[in-house]
Every structure is written in structure tokens, then in C-alpha cells.
Amino acid sequence: DLEDSGLIQLNASDPVTGIVALKGDELIVRTLSGTISALDLERGSRNWVSAGPWGRVGPVFLNGALFGVQDRYVHQIDPESGLRKWRERLDGRLVELIPAYSGEQLFTLDKAGRLTALDPATGVRLWQNDSALQLDVVKGAHLRDDQDALLVINGVEILRLDQTTGELIQRLELSPEVNGQFDLLDSLLCSQGPAFGLSCEHT
Numbered sequence: 001d002l003e004d005s006g007l008i009q010l011n012a013s014d015p016v017t018g019i020v021a022l023k024g025d026e027l028i029v030r031t032l033s034g035t036i037s038a039l040d041l042e043r044g045s046r047n048w049v050s051a052g053p054w055g056r057v058g059p060v061f062l063n064g065a066l067f068g069v070q071d072r073y074v075h076q077i078d079p080e081s082g083l084r085k086w087r088e089r090l091d092g093r094l095v096e097l098i099p100a101y102s103g104e105q106l107f108t109l110d111k112a113g114r115l116t117a118l119d120p121a122t123g124v125r126l127w128q129n130d131s132a133l134q135l136d137v138v139k140g141a142h143l144r145d146d147q148d149a150l151l152v153i154n155g156v157e158i159l160r161l162d163q164t165t166g167e168l169i170q171r172l173e174l175s176p177e178v179n180g181q182f183d184l185l186d187s188l189l190c191s192q193g194p195a196f197g198l199s200c201e202h203t
Contacts (some may be wrong), residue, residue, distance in 0.1 A: 021061035053192030069094050088089035088123035101145045127166035
């Protein structure tokens with residue numbers, strides 16, 4: 001089943017849409033139909049398939065475990081067998097799921113703007129912030145862990161939150177497309193930008 005190029009030949013009706021992780025000789029992938037599969041690179045066969053269907057958010061690989069999303073549920077998936085180990089129901093449909101840089105938390109964002117941190121080992125909620133976002137969640141909103149804080153990028157709204165408590169540290173709102181707002185934007189960048197890694201130097 002392996003071609004000379006070393007690529008695995010999959011059923012054309014279930015094309016791969018993303019690679020989740022590479023573990024030794026095993027490749028874990030996501031398919032168009034919403035399944036997650038583990039592929040043996042040596043034999044060119046599937047080791048297991050987790051049917052789902054899994055949502056568009058995730059899955060992510062963290063500390064030897066997989067985490068997938070179905071609507072408002074987060075699941076831990078055993079990468080050795082594809083079996084689900086735990087699931088946690090959150091309060092809204094998720095739009096983002098990322099692992100913490102430290103590996104000690106999973107961060108989620110739902111459509112209502114709620115931010116939640118979960119324990120990857122158990123699925124227990126470590127904290128939840130329902131009011132950090134002041135604007136409606138936009139398409140393409142995402143989370144980033146910059147090691148010092150959790151970043152939330154929601155259109156023109158940028159937030160920094162404490163990773164251990166979920167408390168808001170700082171909020172920056174950018175509106176450069178609005179006439180007359182460029183001076184205000186420069187002021188925001190100079191006063192708050194360094195905390196976000198933004199420069200206020202002028203050329």
C-alpha cells in the first residue's frame with residue numbers, strides 16, 4: 001500500500017484534510033468526513049479510526065494525548081487505540097481549542113465569548129471567564145499562548161489573560177479603518193503595544 005514516494009494511499013472518498021501528529025511510525029490525521037485516523041507508515045494501513053464526527057476545531061496533540069471537539073464537548077482520545085478517555089461538556093459551541101505552552105492546560109473559546117481552561121488529564125475546569133471579551137466573537141477569532149499570558153485575538157480586540165486564573169490583564173482595541181482614528185491607534189500602540197509585542201517606533 002506504500003507508493004515509492006513513501007506516501008500512504010487513502011480511499012479517495014475520505015481525503016485527508018490535516019495532519020494532527022507524528023508519533024514514531026504512526027501518523028495521526030483528520031479526514032474530510034470528520035474522522036480521526038492513525039496510519040501506520042511502515043505497513044501503509046490504518047491502526048484505528050475514531051468516527052466522530054469531530055468538529056472543525058482541533059484536534060490537538062498534547063503530552064502524548066489527543067483532544068478533539070464535538071459541538072460543546074471536549075474529548076480526550078487515546079492515541080494508541082482511538083478510544084475516548086473522558087469528555088467535558090462546556091457552556092457553548094467551541095470555536096477554538098489550544099494547548100498551553102506549559103502543557104498543563106487546554107484553553108477554549110466558545111461562540112458566546114466564554115474562555116475556559118481545562119485540566120488535560122481529567123477534563124476538570126480550572127477557570128472560566130465569561131466577560132473578558134467586549135465584542136461579539138468574529139469568524140477567525142483565535143487564542144495564542146505567549147508563555148507569559150493567554151492571548152485572545154478577536155478581530156480588532158486583543159486581550160491578555162492570566163493563564164492560571166483567567167483574569168484579564170490588558171485589553172487593546174484597534175480601529176485603524178475608522179477615519180480620524182490613526183492618532184488614537186498610535187497612542188494605544190505606544191502605551192499598550194509593548195505588552196502585546198507591538199512596536200510604537202515611528203519612521
